Every structure is written in structure tokens, then in C-alpha cells.
Amino acid sequence: MAVDIVKSTKEVTASPEIVITNQDTLFPVANQFSGDIYARTIFMPKGAVVVGKKHLKRHFNFIMTGKAMLWMNGVLSYVEAPCLLESLEGVRKVLYIEEDMHWTTVHSTDTYDIEEIEAKVVATQSIEEVIEELNKYNIRIGE
16 A cells, blocks of 8 residues: 655755655754754654654654654554654654654764764755655655
8 A cells, every 4th residue: 555645835855854744834843962962853743744864873763742653664653652762774764743743863973063963864865866765665755
């Protein structure tokens, strides 16, 4: 069975974070540091479909609030706060947000520069590469 994801009418950028949703807004993000730990929290509203970044390094994800259907590693599951998930290298997640969600990703770091951290922990891909990858799993992004 295929999963169809409808792209927003706004242009999707080539940013590694591709937010594909029924709303034409970007989601708020909070960046926090403690020593060599970086935490990035994103708010995702109910009804959003979010295609996450492909991470290059193993890390933790904390679901602080909310509920969602989660596709990860070819498996569809249901997640609900409070929840702790471990992501391995090369993993991409696709979420359908069923209840407003705060999701925190945690990485070790040796810098406080967000762009530098992103370059070290996130795979750089064009929107075409992401769509091609998702199509392999029968997840289609369309108009």
C-alpha cells in the first residue's frame, strides 16, 4: 500500500529539512546547548506530514508532547509522548502528526554554530534525491 504525501503549494527548498504539510508555515525550532550536548526541539502541529532529515550519526529523539504515526526503517508505528527513541546512522523518519508535537533531537557537538553542527550530522540531499529515496518505499510526494 502506498502512502501519498501532498506537497505544500509553497516552494520546497533544497534544505536538508523538508517539511511537507497541509499548512504554508514553517515550524518553530528551539536550539539549546549544555556543554558538548546540542538539543534541537521542533514544534509540529496536528495534521502535518513531516519528512525528517537523514542523520549521519547515531542520536536520541525525545517526544515531549503529542502523538504521531511514525515511519522509520521501513516500519510504520504509533508514537506518543513521553517517548525516547534511538536513531541509527542513515535513518530518515516520516511523521503524520495526530496531536500537536514537540520533538527533540539530541547530538554531541564541539561547536555552538548551528550550521556547522548541521553539516556534521545531517546528510545533504536535494528534494529530488529525497523524493527518489521515498519512492523506493512506495511513499509518494505529489501535488
